[in-house]
Amino acid sequence: MFQNRTEALAxxxxxxxxxxxxxxxxxxxxxxxxxxxxxxxxxxxxxxxxSQSLNRTVFLRTFKLGLEVTAVSAVIGYAAAFAIVNLPxxxxxxxxxxxxxPLMISPVARTYAWIVILGRTGIxxxxxxxxxxxxxPLRLLFTETAVFIGLLQLxxxxxxxxxxxxxxxxxKDAIPAARVLGANWFQVFWKVILPLTREGxxxxxxxxxxxxxxxxxxxxxxxGSKVLMLETLLYQQVSVANDFVAASVIAFMLIVMxxxxxxxLKRLAxxxxxx
Amino acid sequence: MKHALIASAALLALTPVAASAQEKTxxxxxxxxxxxxxxxxxxxxxxxxxxxxxxxxxGNSVERLAKMEANxxxxxxxxxxxxxADALSATRKGLIDKIDTAKLTNFxxxxxxxxxxxxxxxxxxxxxYATSIAYRSDKMKIExxxxxxxxxxxxxxxxxxxxxxxxxxxxxxxxxxLGSDNPDLKAxxxxxxxxxxxxxxxxxKSSQLVQLMQQEEIWAAPIGRFSWAGFTKLDVPVSWATPKxxxxxxxxxxxxxxxxxxxxxxxQFMDFWLSxxxxxxxxxxxxxxxxxxxxxxxxxxxxxxxxxxDTVKNLKLIPSAAALDNRAGWLKDWNDTxxx
Numbered sequence: 095m096f097q098n099r100t101e102a103l104a105x106x107x108x109x110x111x112x113x114x115x116x117x118x119x120x121x122x123x124x125x126x127x128x129x130x131x132x133x134x135x136x137x138x139x140x141x142x143x144x145s146q147s148l149n150r151t152v153f154l155r156t157f158k159l160g161l162e163v164t165a166v167s168a169v170i171g172y173a174a175a176f177a178i179v180n181l182p183x184x185x186x187x188x189x190x191x192x193x194x195x196p197l198m199i200s201p202v203a204r205t206y207a208w209i210v211i212l213g214r215t216g217i218x219x220x221x222x223x224x225x226x227x228x229x230x231p232l233r234l235l236f237t238e239t240a241v242f243i244g245l246l247q248l249x250x251x252x253x254x255x256x257x258x259x260x261x262x263x264x265x266k267d268a269i270p271a272a273r274v275l276g277a278n279w280f281q282v283f284w285k286v287i288l289p290l291t292r293e294g295x296x297x298x299x300x301x302x303x304x305x306x307x308x309x310x311x312x313x314x315x316x317x318g319s320k321v322l323m324l325e326t327l328l329y330q331q332v333s334v335a336n337d338f339v340a341a342s343v344i345a346f347m348l349i350v351m352x353x354x355x356x357x358x359l360k361r362l363a364x365x366x367x368x369x
Numbered sequence: 370m371k372h373a374l375i376a377s378a379a380l381l382a383l384t385p386v387a388a389s390a391q392e393k394t395x396x397x398x399x400x401x402x403x404x405x406x407x408x409x410x411x412x413x414x415x416x417x418x419x420x421x422x423x424x425x426x427x428g429n430s431v432e433r434l435a436k437m438e439a440n441x442x443x444x445x446x447x448x449x450x451x452x453x454a455d456a457l458s459a460t461r462k463g464l465i466d467k468i469d470t471a472k473l474t475n476f477x478x479x480x481x482x483x484x485x486x487x488x489x490x491x492x493x494x495x496x497x498y499a500t501s502i503a504y505r506s507d508k509m510k511i512e513x514x515x516x517x518x519x520x521x522x523x524x525x526x527x528x529x530x531x532x533x534x535x536x537x538x539x540x541x542x543x544x545x546x547l548g549s550d551n552p553d554l555k556a557x558x559x560x561x562x563x564x565x566x567x568x569x570x571x572x573x574k575s576s577q578l579v580q581l582m583q584q585e586e587i588w589a590a591p592i593g594r595f596s597w598a599g600f601t602k603l604d605v606p607v608s609w610a611t612p613k614x615x616x617x618x619x620x621x622x623x624x625x626x627x628x629x630x631x632x633x634x635x636x637q638f639m640d641f642w643l644s645x646x647x648x649x650x651x652x653x654x655x656x657x658x659x660x661x662x663x664x665x666x667x668x669x670x671x672x673x674x675x676x677x678x679d680t681v682k683n684l685k686l687i688p689s690a691a692a693l694d695n696r697a698g699w700l701k702d703w704n705d706t707x708x709x
Contacts, residue, residue, distance in 0.1 A: 146704075147705070148704045148705065148708050206580075209577075209580060209581075209584075210580075210584065213581075213584045213585075213586050214584065214585055214586050215584050215585050215586075216584070233569075235569070235570070235586060236569060236570040314573070315577070318530075318570040318571060318572065318573065319530045319532075319570075319571040319573060319707075319708060320565070320570060320571060322708060330532055332431075332432075333429055333431050333432065334431060334532040334700070335697075335700060336431045336434075336435055
């Protein structure tokens with residue numbers, strides 16, 4: 095498109111400079127605070143952070159919930175995406191519209207809706223009591239389960255949409271071919287669908303995992319301080335304790351975990367492919 | 370190539386340049402709360418009166434104090450409103466100046482409690498609030514702060530997190546009820562820790578509580594009087610407790626930045642804010658309870674405020690120094706026993 099690379103680079107310069115100045119530089123400064131204490135470079139902020147049992151608990155809980163939400167959304171996502179892709183065009187459009195719809199509603203509103211649904215007098219507890227599964231209302235709000243449900247609902251559409259586009263790009267006759275050659279449905283999924291849609295799974299998985307790690311409103315509202323996650327702990331450190339070093343440590347871990355998830359998922363995808 | 374370079378240079382040169390203000394400017398730093406009301410009741414009338422321009426910075430007190438500290442050598446803001454304990458913290462860090470109360474014509478009208486909250490002449494109280502327990506009067510009876518932890522009630526209680534403004538005062542009163550008045554709050558934190566699985570939630574935003582009360586998730590919660598109005602509109606009976614240990618609360622104060630070039634203007638602004646007229650208007654709008662004892666409000670407004678000499682006199686406030694010296698310890702004890 096361009097006569098030479100320099101011209102293209104020059105056009106990209108304002109955007110690149112803007113991103114470097116207002117995004118990259120502040121991020122580097124922020125993150126360096128966790129390593130640069132009282133004028134010398136040290137890891138003490140990190141060892142100090144992990145020496146506190148609360149911080150270890152919060153770190154593990156965040157990681158665990160991120161994994162759980164990603165895994166469950168992948169399972170539900172494959173089923174939903176497979177069903178949607180096989181619909182006639184009109185129905186497919188409608189279903190994709192329905193999947194996208196929640197993304198257009200503010201996460202705050204969606205999260206607050208869960209407070210009503212999961213409450214003592216909410217529809218879930220009414221159903222549980224109505225079916226005779228429990229005599230008194232169960233406590234669902236302000237538990238890890240509530241945060242899990244909230245996060246799953248929040249990020250599942252991203253997984254479904256990534257998988258739909260991956261499934262659509264898959265050759266149409268791959269599945270019938272595998273079936274004709276005698277593969278059962280499990281083998282079809284494991285040896286045909288999964289390898290051919292791994293890109294979608296990597297994209298969706300990264301979006302869901304990083305989203306779950308960095309979501310603030312859902313853990314804050316549905317978990318509260320009984321279910322602290324790294325994001326809610328980060329908020330506490332900045333706005334209550336005014337401890338920017340600890341906040342920088344948490345921010346760094348969130349970034350590392352996001353990158354690690356992406357790299358790991360990509361590795362897993364290519365590793366399967368080579369076999 | 371040349372064109373592309375010129376275009377990018379031109380784009381970069383387009384960074385907006387702030388027009389320098391011609392008139393006198395007073396920069397204030399306040400809580401990000403009820404700003405529409407403050408604008409119409411305080412800011413706009415003051416601008417009209419002084420012929421100056423008000424620049425308003427908002428945020429919670431921790432971030433605003435952090436900003437003041439960062440700009441210590443070259444102060445940006447002229448006056449700020451913060452909590453009593455934060456005012457003492459600013460004093461210790463050398464961020465604020467003594468307030469020349471002789472220049473405040475309304476100073477004599479203040480409740481004694483508000484005149485010099487920290488006893489160092491560095492701050493003047495402009496509003497306070499009581500903290501007690503809002504509870505479902507058809508389901509329970511609250512006569513002591515310790516009633517919150519009774520086995521039949523505790524599963525229906527939301528307690529303020531230690532990180533909120535209501536947390537430490539509520540813990541302090543619980544401590545009194547348990548026979549400990551030590552501001553290290555170890556006894557009440559341990560008591561809450563024992564029941565942490567039963568307590569519904571440790572809330573951080575009181576705005577959430579009305580909904581929880583409405584859907585019967587909770588029956589009781591310690592709250593500040595400023596969030597009481599929402600509970601009175603529910604269709605369930607909610608009462609304001611008067612526990613035998615008394616009520617607690619907090620006070621917000623005005624401070625003057627050290628090195629501010631507009632100290633006289635800042636004093637005029639404080640005086641304006643403390644005047645009977647302005648304090649009455651703020652009270653009638655239920656924005657802030659008055660610190661000016663000449664303020665008379667309607668019964669309806671009084672019911673939603675922390676109002677009247679007797680109420681004010683009986684508030685058991687944690688002394689600022691005790692709060693400041695123990696804050697880190699509270700958070701640590703809390704996180705070790707309750708937070709996980």
